Amino acid sequence: MDGKIxxxxxxxxxxxxxxxxxxxxxxxxxxxxxxxRGNLMGAAANNCCKGVEECNRCMLCQVSEKAFQVITHPRITLFRHGEVVKVEGEPGHFSATIQRFPEMNERGCPICDKLPLYAVPLKSDPEEIQLDVAGVIMAIGFKLFDPSPLPEFGYGKYKDVVTAVEFERMIHERTGLFCSDGRIPRRIAFIQCVGSRDPKIGNPWCSAACCSFTLKEAIVAKEYVKDLEPTIFFMDQRPYGKDSERYLSRAKEQYGVKYIRSGVSKVEAAGDGKGLVVTYTSETGGVSTARFDMVGLSIGLECAVTAKKLSREFGIELNPYGFCWASPFSPLETSRQGFLVCGTFGGPNDMTESAMQASGAAADTLGILAKAKFDHVPQKSYPPERDTSGEAPKVGVFLCQCGDYIGKTVDVASLTQFASALPEVAYCDQRRYACSEEFRDEMKEAIKVHGLNRVVIGSCSFFTHGSLFQETLREAGLNPYLMEMVNLRDQCARVHSHDPEKATMKAKDLIRMEVAKARFLEPLYRLSKTMNPSALVVGGGITGMVSAISLAEKGFDVHLVEKTTQLGGHALRIQHTLEGGNVQAYLSDLIEKVKGFPKIHVHKNSELTAYQGRVGDYTSRVKTTSGEEREIKHGVTIIAAGGREYKPDEYLYGQDPRVMISVELEEEIDRRTERVAQSQTIAMIQCVGSRNEVRPYCSRLCCAKSVKNAISLKTLNPKMNVYILYRDMRTYGFRESYYQEAREKGVIFIRYDLDRMPEVKAVGDILRVTVHDIILGERMEIDADLLVLASAVLPPEDNHILSRILRVPLNEDGFFKEAYEKLSTVDFMQEGIFVAGMARSPISIVESIYQGKAAASRAMTLLSRESLLTDGIVSTVKESVCCGCKVCEALCPYGAIAVVPEENVAKVDELVCKGCGTCCGACPTGAAQLKGFKKEQMMAMVGAYLGA
Amino acid sequence: MGKLKFAIYWGAACGGCDVAVVDTHEKLLDIAAAADILFWPVALDFKYRDVEEMADKSIDVCLFSGAVRNSENEHIAKLLRQKSKVMVALGACAQLGGIPGLANEKRRQDILDFVYHGSPSTASQKGVYPQEITSVPEGKLKLPKFYDAVMTLDQVVEVDYYLPGCPPESARILEVVQAIVTGNLPPKGAVVGALDKALCDSCPRKREEKKVKVFYRPQEILFDPERCFLEQGLICLGPATRGGCSDPPRCIRSNMPCEGCYGPPPDVTDQGAKMLSAVSSIIDSQDPGQIEKIIDGIVDPLGTFYRFGLPASALRKKRFP
Amino acid sequence: MDNFEPKIIGFYCNWSSQMGIDSAGVEGASYPPNLRLIRVMCSGSVDPEVIIEAFKKGADGVVILGCHLGNCHYRNGNYNALRRYRLLQKTLEQFGLEKERLRLEWVSVAEGKRFAGLVGEITEELRRLGPLRQFS
Structure with a gap:
């Protein structure tokens, strides 16, 4: 025991x-x-997809799944309707005081806050609870901007002016789109940046999440009302996330979402009383009006209501905007040691960044925690499992009234009678609450007394209660997979409350079907796979090093493989961050740290050449440039292979020495080269090689980089003319203030369009940049001494090789494709392999840091265990009929099934299989079957309902 | 042991199965040495009356080929069942309905219309159809009743063994006959003369990755004779068809995909369902429109996936309004 | 035909669609009691042989429910469901089954109410089509 908590x-x-x-x-x-609050999921609980064909990635499904995991996780204690009022002590030894609100309702489901979760008696918990914790993670979220005080938008005055969040909720609740008078809208406007990028009201920041959010709203609205004309009034299009650019193009091309670059001055009721009129000033200065049926305000994010109070009570500093202050190169560390921040409390963010920061904060917390012991759940001992293999099926049916939720509609007494009479049912009983401890005890007793070997429970959702009843079976000495559930509450009683008679009939069918399936249930076992507690990290840039350090700090061996002769990657050429942090100092610090860890084995000049095995047990081969090869055994893999810059072939780059790319300018500024110092005019062109047909993605960091360089130039020589030719300035989040600063310092921003690209010509000793100035509506010539191209970020050339070796996919742009674009962004579908940094998409240094930590955290969820348990539900192949056709092999998302050439039969690696059953549906011989869902079981259910 | 008594009959069939029996060549003489053939309309002159007069179960083995299309087929099937100790469904038609079974995609009347009027090679008086009973001066002429649907043999009588194929390979027939002669029989209801493994198992073609963007018919492309048909977009029923016809399979050797005549493998009841499932699963696209287009490349899915097994399939026949 | 009550079998995936279906109950939505649901792990695991068996045994309609495209718990199992469903549907049409008798629908956790509406719509559609003619 190391004395830590x-x-x-x-x-x-x-x-x-x-x-x-x-x-x-x-x-x-x-x-x-x-x-x-009473329910989990925070702001995401309002999200909803709207029944459109293609998923629009609101992520509610994934978040709900995670929320279910939280409420059923044995190592998570959830305090709802509670507040932390005091935290005293030191990192590793804090004492926290939680106060619970009197309206606490322990029984309400934390997902919906409506139906009961577990039938436990209401306890009069103490008002104050003391907890000993090692660290604190602050994820208190944000507050939505309230547009009421802004009279120009008419919010609160007109019913058809709603916030984007209200719009979302409305579609969710009414499953449709309606004006306040019930009409279906034809024209709908969204106004961006309401409460954001507005220094007048004290919100100078960009809220980062709203551009993508509104875009989704527009597409979804269009899905609901086919002839809808959605218009978005905006200043800059800033959906900067991975793959967002494609989404944006789709919105414009496929859905006809109209974008008007403008400032909206007012929203009023139309003179004839029908609809709303939006008055706006276009880019060129003209004032126009347009009529709409509905107006959605894309409101920004502000710091959480409790931010101030908590900062005072916990002694953590806030930044000037009222969000949590974080250390420049440790973006998740607050001013108080042992307190970490993630999500929107640290600044406006979308869900992707929030989730990555959350994992990163978890990794940072691990350092101050005791060695993982998995011992915070009382170790239960179970009776030995009964061998039921020789027994004829004896099914026990247990029915629940769920208070009145089932009993009010379904005649549970007659259902009990019905179930008792079914063939092979040896016992049937019912209670007001099947999940109550008393009934579960009786269940165990009945299993023993009546020798039951299959159990069917007619109650509620498998999601919420499956594990509870499986546990009950284990306690009764039965294999937990000998249980089936029927959701009588949500799939029958609650939805047929108007017709009790038919509901009861249906309930009988459902029970009969599940009993028919149950007779074919067989005990299933979770396999244990060994875990080699070491990691392979591919790439020795910031991301890779941060990952490696996080892992090594927790005592895991790390093999850090770097292609080149030195660690540091791309960042070696970057001097300082936008916020002014000294990158080189940070980097040498990081390199020193890596060197100081005996647990980190650095392989420079090395490349990965072979890779095999599965999570927990990989064998890789690494080859140095001199041809030496060595074998590495490891349990997990992190790809942090970085990115590279695009070397433009446009704008005279490579032909004229005065044309350079951003990173080259940065180096020259740092070296104070003469030509930079003596330049009178420097022009920068944004989006060189990005957001075009060849590379339809945004390189994300170049806007901030150019703003940073422009400020540096203006600081060096305030008289210098600095021009930035841009398409959309994507200085999201707090980066916006540097954009403001650049403007204040006199940097001139000129917008150009894809259809009228700037042109560059060398004319004597100057470079003549010609651009069509949209605002002035005329051609403009800039005679520059130097031209700087904000060139795209490309995936490394050998990404496709790495992708093939590691058997994980790339996206269309050549970056690694993670499991889900918004959540699980550092995970792949394949367990045990992770990706972070530029290898997955272009990002800034600060973002690389928390991504590296996130990948480490995700890796440690596996590495911390001595072994991993699979689920019992996996595919199995009947080898006597498998013909080795390989249909299954190409389908499996996990690479878990493959035909063994020598035997010409498919074999399932049960340690890798996740039990989706895709192979089984496809198998032409019926050889592949999913345990627990075999064909005979499905056929039995169909037969039980429809008759033989 | 005395000589075994055999009967060989054809229902709705092309005669290919009988040819397959004859194709055992001189081995046929060995059969003849071991067995007496009591009834074989294709090759020998017997009358139904001869069979009717036999004692029940006096035939040791009846090889019944062909589907049950009309009342005569059914009547003789029942008669032979009554007279035979062992009833073998010989060939795809008896086992699965076979090619004649594809008629289950049509209405009875539509078939008659086409055959007696629609077909360009038919000259028939308008409105004249074969009648079950026709009165002529000499008395009444009877024709068997033409059923609404084609049936498999086991849909009208109990079948002891199934010997699949269109036609069954002669060598397999011989093996089965020899097994019967030696009394070396599997449990009743078994498929004999075929393997439990699907045809793919014995296919010599190399398999790489099953991902297909276009489906072709054999005449539409030049294909690699060494590589799996399916992987080249040619629909081959090998994965969902019992193997054992020959090794390596003859069709495959002759550069033709398997058409499925050996019927479903042991754990499958609906061969077409399984095959269409596998075929759709190898479509390499995630775009709903493109998926649709690729699927449209499969002309006549029912005829393709149920070519030999429509009457034996779960749905058996097309539903007409 | 007025009192014809169609028999419908639904296969639903363990993830989004289960959450969505259950949320119809949580939110107190209501739909006709003609649907019998069978849980599977993924819409991509549903075996056409089982669907055909359901029709053989007298189901008037079958619906497969999965996560929205792009949102499969197993990444792309639902695409597999889509490919299979379309070919199966085409084949069933050749068997004389109206294509409305086999449906593939995506349901997310937020779509409890939409799901309820969908069941109503499917039930009505099948009521209109009348019972599936069985082979005799």
Missing amino acids: GSVLVIGAGVAGIQASLDLAESGYHVNLVER
Whole structure:
């Protein structure tokens, strides 16, 4: 025992809080998750997809799944309707005080806050709870901007002016789109940046999430009302996330979403009383009006309501905008040691960044925690499992009234009678609450007394209660997979409350079907796979090094493989961050740290040449440039292979020495080269090689980079003319203030369009840049001494080789394609392999840092265990009929099934299989079957309903 | 042991199965040495009356080829069942319905219309159709009743063994006959003369990756004779068809995809369902429009996936309004 | 035909569609009691042989429910469902089954109400089509 505590406090159960809690719990720690509200998921709970064909990635499904994991996780204690009021002590030894609100309702489901979760008696918990925790993760989220005080938008005055969030909720609740008078709208306007990028009202920042959010709203609205004309009034299009650019093009081309670059001056009721009129000033200065049926305000994010109070009470500093202050190169560390920040409390963010920061914060917390022991759950001992193999099926049916929720509609007494009479049913009973401890005890007793070997429970959702009843079976000495559930509440009683008679009939069918399936249930076992507690990190840039350090700090061996002769990657050429942080100092610090860890084995000049095995047990080969090869055994893999810059073949780059790319300018500024110092005019062109047909993605960091360089130039020589030719300035989040600063310092921003690109000509000793100035509506010539191209970020050339060796996919742009674009962004579908940094998409240094930590955290959820357990539900192949056709092989998303050439039969690696059953549906011989869902079981259910 | 007594009959069939029996060549003489053939309309002159007069179960083995299309087929099937100890469904038609079974995609009347009027080679008086009973001065002429649907043999009588194929390979027939002669029989209801493994198992073609962007018919492309048909976009029913016809399979050797005549492998009841499932699963696209286009490249899915097994399939026949 | 009650079998995936279907109950939505649901792990695992068996045994309609495209718990199992469903549907049409008798629908966790509406719509459609003629 090292005297440390193995417990963490997470404040806020939104996306970030949920992700941080799950990472920590999966890594073997205990988590106290405190949420002020009654339900989890924070802002994401309002999200909803709207029944469109293609998923628009609102991510509610994924977040809900994670929320279910939180509420059923044995190592997470959830305190709802609670607040942390005091935290005393030192990192590793905090004492936290939680106050719970009197309206606490322990029984309400934390997902919906409506239906009961578990039938436990209401306890009169103490008002104040004391917890010992090692660290605190602050994920308190944000507050939505309230547009009421801005009279120009007419919010509160006109019913058809709604916020984008209200718009979303309206579609969710009414499953449709309606004006306040019930009409279906034809024309709808969205106004961007309401409460953002507005220094007048004290919100100078860009809220970062709203551009993508509104875009989704527009597409979804269009899906609902086919002839809808959505118009978005905006200043800059800033959906900067991975793959967002494609989404934006799709919105314009496929859905006809209209974009008007403008400033909206007012929203009023139309003179004839029909609809709303939006008055706006276009880019060229003209004032126009347009009529709409509905106006959606894309409101920004502000710091959480409780931010001030908590900062005072906990002694953590806030930044000038009221969000949490974070250290420049440790973006998740607050001013108080042991307190970490993630999600929107640290600044406006979208869900992707929040989730990554959450994992990163979890990784940062691990350092101050005790060694993972997985011991915060009382170790239960179970009776030995009964061998039921020789027994004829004896099914026990247990029915629940769920208070009145089932009993009010379904005649549970007659259902009990019906079930008792079914063939092979040996016992049937019912209670007001099947999940109550008393009934579960009786269940165990009945299993023993009546020798039951299959159990069917007619109650509620498998999602919420499956694990509880599986546990009950284990306690009764039965294999947990000998249980089936029928959701009588949500799939029958609640939805047929108007017709009790038919509901009861349906309930009988459902029970009969599940009993018919149950007779074919067989005991299933979770296999244990060994875990080699070491990692392979591919790429020795900032991301890779940060990952390696996080892992090594927790005692795991790391093999860090770097292609070149030195660590540092791309960042070696970057001098300082936009915020002024000294990158080189940070980098040498990082390199020193890496060198100082005996657990980190650095392989320079090396490349990965072979890779095989599965999670927990990989064997890789690494080859140096001199041809030496060595074998590495490891349990997980992190890809941090970085990116590279585009060397433009446009704008005279490579032909004229006065044309350079941003990073080259940065180096010259740093060296104070004469030609930079003596330049009178420097022009920069944005989006060189990005956001075009060849590379339809945004390189994300170049806007900030150019702003940074422009400010540096203006600081060096305030008289210098600095021009930035741009398409959209994407200085998202707090970067916006540097954009402001650049403008204030006199940097001139000129916008250009794709259809009228700037032209560059060398004329004597100057470079003549010609651009069509949209605002002035005329051609403009800039005679520059130097021209700087903000060139695109490309994936490394050998990404495709790496992708083939590691058997993980790339996206269309050649970056690694993660499991889900918005959540699980550092994970792949294949377990045990992760990606972070530029290898997955262009990002800034600060973002690389938390991504590197996020990947490490995700890796540690696996590395912390001595072994991994699979699920019992996996595919199995009947080898006597498998013909080796290979249909399954190409389908499996996990690479878990493959035909063994010598035997010409497919074999399932049960340690890798995730039990989706895709192979089974496809198998032409019926050889592949999913355990627990075999064809005979499906046929039995169909037969039980329809008759033989 | 005395000589075994055989009966060989054809229902709705092309005679290919009988040819396959004859194709055992001189081995046929060995059969003849071991067995007496009591009834074989294709090759020998017997009357139905001869069979009717036999004692029940006096035939040791009846090889019944052909589907059940009309009342005569059914009547004789029942008669032979009554007279035979062992009833073998010989060939795809008896086992699965076979090619004649594809008629289950049509209405009875549509078939008659086409055959007696629509077909360009038919000259027939308008409105004249074969009648079950026709009165002529000499008395009444009877024709068998033409059923609404084609049936498999086991849909009208109990079948002891199934010997699949269109036609069954002669060598397999011989093996089965020899097994019967030696009394070396599997449990009743078994498929004999075929393997449990699907045809792919014995296919010599090389398999790489099953991902297909276009489906072709054999005449539409020049294909690699060494590589799996399916991987080249040619629909081959090998994965969902019992193997054992020959090794390596003859069709495959002759550069033709398997058409499925050996019927479903042991764990499959609906061969077409399984095959269409596998075929659709190898479509290499995630774009709904493109998926649709690729699927449209499969002309006549029912005829392709149920070519030999429509009457034996779960749905058996097309539903007409 | 007025009192014809169609028999419908639904296969739903363990993830988004289960959450969506259950949320119809949580939110107190209501739909006709003609649907019998069978849980599977992924819409891509549903075996056409089982669907055909359902029609053989007298189901008037079958619906497969999965996560929205691009949102499959197993990344792209639902694409597999889509490919298979379309070919199966085409084949069933050749068997004389109206294509409305086999449906593939995507349901997300937020779509409890939409799901309820969908069941109503499917039930009505099948009521209009009348019972599936069985082979005799």
